[in-house]
Amino acid sequence: MxxxxxxxxxxxxxxxxxxxxxxxxxxxxxxxxxxxxxxxxxxxxxxxxxxxxxxxxxxxxxxxxxxxxxxxxxxxxxxxxxxxxxxxxxxxxxxxxxxxxxxxxxxxxxxxxxxxxxxxxxxxxxxxxxxxxxxxxxxxxxxxxxxxxxxxxxxxxxxxxxxxxxxxxxxxxxxxxxxxxxxxxxxxxxxxxxVRSDIGGSGVMFSIDTETGFDKVVLINAAWGLGENVVQGAVDPDEYQVFKPLLADAALKPLIEKKKGAKAIKMIYATGEKPTRNVPTSKAERAAYVLSEPEILDLARWAVIIEAHYGCPMDMEWARDGKTGEMFIVQARPETVQARRGAGVFKSYSINNKGKVLAKGLSIGDAVASGQVCLIESVRDIDQFIDGSILVTQTTDPDWVPIMKRAAAIVTDHGGRTSHAAIVSRELGLPAVVGTGNATELLHSGEEVTISCAEGDEGFVYEGIADYAVRELDVSDLPATRTQVMLNLANPGSAFRWWRMPSDGIGLARMEFVVSNAIRVHPMALVHFDRLKDEAAKAEIAALTAGYDDKTDYFVDKLARGLARLAAAVYPKPVIVRMSDFKTNEYAGLLGGAEFEPDEENPMIGFRGASRYYSPRYREGFSLECKAIRRLRDEMGFTNVVVMIPFCRSVGEADKVLAVMEENGLKRGENGLQVYVMCEIPSNVILAAKFADRFDGFSIGSNDLTQLTLGVDRDSGELADLFDEQDEAVKWMIEKVIAEANKAGAKIGLCGQAPSDHPEFAEFLVKCGIDSMSVSPDSFMEVKRKVAETEAALGLR
CATH class of the missing domain: 3.30.1490.20 (ATP-grasp fold, A domain)
Structure with missing residues (x-):
């Protein structure tokens, strides 16, 4: 040499x-x-x-x-x-x-x-x-x-x-x-x-959300043993997400997602010809999280330091030594997909005529694709792949790349967001549903399916070829407006999709969506679990709450984290969280709920909203909602969350609710807490000045206000022609409450569908002097432009 x-x-x-x-x-x-x-x-x-x-x-x-x-x-x-x-x-x-x-x-x-x-x-x-x-x-x-x-x-x-x-x-x-x-x-x-992670744990970490490019979170995947299984997608790992802007305060715990993976196998040291081997994990390992919360937060802080040093989003591998408990970074490289994505343009997909759900897992990307399944069980059979079909297999490694690039979409049994299948699918721009658990057992070659990764964190395989539309949204040249245009968002799983949208915050985050989808259990069934008579519901609740010593902690934990994702998506802009507004029949549909709800002839104007919060029937459940909000604001640090009380019929009821909230640690004005009230009952308009003494703002719920002003059941097909948010009486109500709120110095917005459906309604609201309107993401651009035009015409800009 x-x-x-x-x-x-x-x-x-x-x-x-x-x-x-x-x-x-x-x-x-x-x-x-x-x-x-x-x-x-x-x-x-x-x-x-x-x-x-x-x-x-x-x-x-x-x-x-x-x-x-x-x-x-x-x-x-x-x-x-x-x-x-x-x-x-x-x-x-x-x-x-x-x-x-x-x-x-x-x-x-x-x-x-x-x-x-x-x-x-x-x-x-x-x-x-x-x-x-x-x-x-x-x-x-x-x-x-x-x-x-x-x-x-x-x-x-x-x-x-x-x-x-x-x-x-x-x-x-x-x-x-x-x-x-x-x-x-x-x-x-x-x-x-x-690093002796064979007797510890390991995984992959990104300093950016891998699916949306949201740059304010750290994504961590974790499994037991050596890290190759996570990288190759042979194991379904734990998944954690941490909000970066709040990490600098050591007193806060901004851990906004914590999902337990199956972790069925782990790679350990071996002797003989092969130095490593896979073995099944124990029942205890499968039931436990790989990382403790302090470890998750420490790793996330490392990710922030590494990203700042390199000046770009990073893809890292980490390992924890099972002997010493020490953490190590074993690789760090630039993230190569989201870092190149355009900032101002993104696509919005809508799906119609969906078939039944055949399989579901983690969504990779945000697109939709249809085609015929091509089931390939072994890399030895990849020459049987049909170009343009949906590749379905257990897991992929680099040997599969030649056919992955020829697929319309990819579905795997195993793997997380940092698996090989996920990384390559992103790089190729293909939608993928990974970690389904059993897609290879449920799907068969030649079957027509639709793959949807456009509905949030969860990806779906639907039966048949669905109709879907795609719109390209360019938000780079939207005009500024004095009137705030906010978003209506309910699904925490899809919140990060809209982070590039130049909204002024979230005007309506519906708590009941998180309860029905992520929690699924009636809060009173958790408070009084031992007295439940429905044995089937009791068994299901026990399974869902496994790992929680106090079953009510399950409700608080899941609710706080679900709302945290919404709060993170627009931080530090405001997020108005409406406390639970189920009707009694909807509450009864939750696990264990039937035993705690009365039968009502007309739940729409029955035991709902504020009346529940101080009632002995639900007061303990409301205290759990308050506890979740307190954790969200005080422990996690999302002080941008505003609380909103729905269906508050009288000022006396308002006083009762505020008192119960204070008992549960949510005092208006303390730690910057603002409390709004929904304006959806004529009494809210008639006594607007008195409500303004008790609340920081109003949000007009135009659907309920129209229903109760006109005496029309909004769900009645017979009366559909009479239900009109632009009726003269409804517009009088809206104009009146805006004027009263402005006079009292209280904020006022509208969170109904009307501005999305009728641009002229947005014009009416601006002329009335409304502070904000909250619309669905797909109509945000049209409403924003209409507001800008109106303000310009009125000389308000």
Whole structure:
């Protein structure tokens, strides 16, 4: 070897400018060791072989001409990809190490062992291509990683296999697709001390929401054992989300999502030919979260530090040592999909005529696709894939990429948001539903289905070909308005889809959506669980609340986190959360609810809204709602949340509700708490001045106000023609309450559908002097423009 060639570089002597020398992965590890250790971030020590060492191996074994010839035969169609890849890997595996290179690797390994205080330290041997981890290409899993390598001989063999893995079939085809010259890409080998995550846990972390590009959250996936199962999607991991802007305050716990994964297997150390193996997890491991809440928050803080240092969204791998409990970052690279997405333009999908749900899992992307299922159970059968069909399989790895790029959509049994299937689907722009659990058992080849990833965090496989429409929304040139235009949002799972929308906040967040979809249990059935008579409901509630010593904590926890996602999406802009407004028949439909609800002839104007909150029938349930709001604001830090009381019939009732709230720690004005009231009953208009003494603002519910002003059941088909929010009497009511609110200095907005359906109604509201209107996301742009036009015509801008 020429004296000028450098064979080995220790991580602490590398930085991110060394990609040509040691590849993206190793350059990044060196950057963190050198610059971020002082900020508390731990990276396992190690060293890298250089690109010079790779080319020296190629030259010493006279491989260059043979590699070039084999690749040329493939390019000319004289050999298959599989034949070419196998032939090149074989010549690498049969090569001999240049003496100086082998000696340098052995010496460095001995030094690493010495630093660890061991005779032979276990190491991870990672591949780092000199063209990888670039902003427009992830190279996810293209080369091999070898874990639990111990001893000099085993290390030298693993290094040789690393070199050979530069020419796996998937790596060759990926470089071809991305336009990289095979003969200009070298491979650096990272040799890094193993973290004993085989008896701990590990996973992947992004400093951005992987599906929407929302830049204020950290997404963490976690599983037991070594991390390869999470990366490859062989396991369904835990998922955590942390809100970044509130992490700086150590007193707050802005953990906004915490989902338990199945975690059916874990990868551990093995002896013999294979250094690792998968084993089933224990029942206790499957039932437990991998990370504690302090650990989740600490990891998220590391993600913020790393992102700030690199100046871009980051994709990181972490590991927790089962012996010491210490956390480590074992990889960090730029995120390659959302970072390139346009800021001002996005698509909105609407689906009609859905068939029944055949399967569901995590949604990847935000698109919809229809087609025929093509079920492929093994990578050996990928030549049977039909172009343009929906690929359904258990899990994917880089060997599947050649057919993934030809699919209309992808569905897998296993995997989380950071699995191979998810990463590649995002990069290819394909909708995918991952972690369904049993799609390969439920779906069959030739079956027509529709894949929907446009409905939030959950992705659905619907029977048949559904009608769907797509609209491209360009919000980059929307005019500013004095009147606030806010969003009506209920589903926490879809909240992040709209973060780029230049709204003034969320004007209506319906608590009952979170209760019915995420909680599903009547709060009084949790308070009085022991007295439930419905044994089937009792068993289901017991299963849902497993892991909670106090079953009411289940309600508070789920409600607080669900609302936190809505609050996070627009923070620090206001989010007006309406306390529960189920009717008695709707409450009765919740698990255990029938035992706590009266039968009513007309629930629409019955025991609902404010009247429930101080009633002995529901007061304990309302206290749980208050507890969730208190946790949301005081413990998590979302002080942008405004509380709103629905269907408050009288000022006396208002006083009772405010008193109960205060008893439960929600005092108007304390810690900036604002309390609004819905204006949906004529009495709210008639006594507006008195209501304004008790509340900070009004939100006009135009549906109920129309119903009660005109005496028309809004659900009656016979009276549909009479139900008109633009009726003269209704408009008089609205104009009157806006004037009274303005006089009293109280905020007033409208959260009904009318401005979305009728642009002229938005014009009427602006002329009346309304402060805000809250509309559905798909009508936001039209309403915003109409408001701007009206303000300009009135000289208000």
């Amino acid at each position: 020429s004296a000028k060639l450098q064979t080995i570089a220790w991580f602490e002597n590398l930085n991110r400018g060394d990609v040509p020398k040691v590849g993206g992965k190793n350059a990044s590890l060196g950057e963190m060791v050198r610059t971020l250790a002082a900020k508390g971030i731990r990276v396992p020590p190690g060293f890298a072989t250089t690109a010079d060492a790779y080319w020296d191996y190629v030259e010493a074994n006279k491989l260059r001409d043979r590699m070039t010839a084999l690749l040329a035969e493939w390019e000319a169609g004289k050999a298959t990809l599989a034949e070419t890849g196998q032939a090149i890997r074989n010549i690498f595996l049969k090569g001999d190490w240049p003496g100086e290179t082998e000696a340098a690797i052995r010496a460095a390994y001995r030094e690493l062992s010495k630093r660890a205080g061991l005779d032979e330290v276990e190491v991870a041997v990672r591949s780092s291509a000199t063209a990888e981890d670039l902003p427009d290409a992830s190279f996810a899993g293209q080369q091999e990683t070898f874990l639990n390598i111990k001893g000099e001989a085993a290390l030298i063999d693993a290094c040789r296999r690393c070199y050979a893995s530069l020419f796996t079939d998937r790596a060759i085809s990926y470089r071809k697709a991305k336009g990289f010259d095979h003969m200009k890409v070298a491979l650096s080998i990272g040799v890094q001390r193993m």
